[in-house]
Amino acid sequence: MKRGVNRIANDEGASTLPDNSSPKRALAVSAHPDDTEFGCAGTAALWSKEGWEFYYLILTNGNKGTSDPNMTPQMLAPIREQEQRAAAKVVGVKDVFFLGYEDGELVYSRELLGKVVRYIRQLKPYAVFTNDPETIFVRDSFVNHPDHRCAGLVTVDAVYPAARDRWNFPEQIDEGLEPHKVSELYITSFDKANFKVDITDVLELKLEALSQHRSQFGDNPDFLRYMRERWHDEQGRYFESFRRIALTH
Numbered sequence: 001m002k003r004g005v006n007r008i009a010n011d012e013g014a015s016t017l018p019d020n021s022s023p024k025r026a027l028a029v030s031a032h033p034d035d036t037e038f039g040c041a042g043t044a045a046l047w048s049k050e051g052w053e054f055y056y057l058i059l060t061n062g063n064k065g066t067s068d069p070n071m072t073p074q075m076l077a078p079i080r081e082q083e084q085r086a087a088a089k090v091v092g093v094k095d096v097f098f099l100g101y102e103d104g105e106l107v108y109s110r111e112l113l114g115k116v117v118r119y120i121r122q123l124k125p126y127a128v129f130t131n132d133p134e135t136i137f138v139r140d141s142f143v144n145h146p147d148h149r150c151a152g153l154v155t156v157d158a159v160y161p162a163a164r165d166r167w168n169f170p171e172q173i174d175e176g177l178e179p180h181k182v183s184e185l186y187i188t189s190f191d192k193a194n195f196k197v198d199i200t201d202v203l204e205l206k207l208e209a210l211s212q213h214r215s216q217f218g219d220n221p222d223f224l225r226y227m228r229e230r231w232h233d234e235q236g237r238y239f240e241s242f243r244r245i246a247l248t249h
């Protein structure tokens with residue numbers, strides 16, 4: 001089996017990437033700075049090495065992600081943006097965009113949907129990655145953050161039908177943007193994954209990207225060791241898992 005991008009396995013054992021995809025462009029839409037590092041940074045690294053253009057769109061500013069009483073949301077937001085840019089650079093992501101919504105307060109709105117649609121129409125990705133919009137309780141041990149659920153749902157709705165159909169947000173069409181049909185959705189699903197990407201070859205890049213989020217993990221030196229020990233399968237290989245939806249309409 002070829003190394004790199006083609007070493008991707010789905011549950012049927014096939015080894016496929018979107019082979020005939022055009023353009024080789026992907027957009028990951030996430031609620032918070034660091035979501036993409038957990039969810040798809042390995043895939044971003046792998047595909048970028050194979051000539052794909054990866055972009056990140058981060059919906060909130062992550063400004064509540066601290067337990068430090070001396071850190072304020074106003075101080076934290078620019079730090080998290082800088083950390084996210086550094087993390088994206090590590091894995092070869094082309095650019096990162098931020099919508100700047102308040103962390104923990106993301107709500108589904110026509111305005112938010114329109115903004116995500118705009119990026120899809122501008123960037124014209126073949127594949128879109130996003131958070132899990134469905135799951136509330138994860139393995140009866142934690143709650144899927146409401147910002148994740150909202151980001152996932154608004155992104156799915158932006159992909160279909162909003163970005164695709166000319167009469168959704170027609171003012172964008174008037175500005176010169178064209179409707180765009182995304183071909184594949186990749187959900188960072190907690191319990192419905194049907195597609196695995198073998199990221200063993202780029203694991204160090206993913207961990208280095210994660211470690212850029214010093215405001216989140218900087219006071220936990222065991223963090224990377226813990227991830228290394230926890231994530232691999234019995235053969236010592238590392239995967240990112242998705243629910244992959246190949247859109248037929």
Ligand SMILES: [Zn+2]
Pocket residue numbers: 031032034035145148
């Ligand atoms: Zn998050």
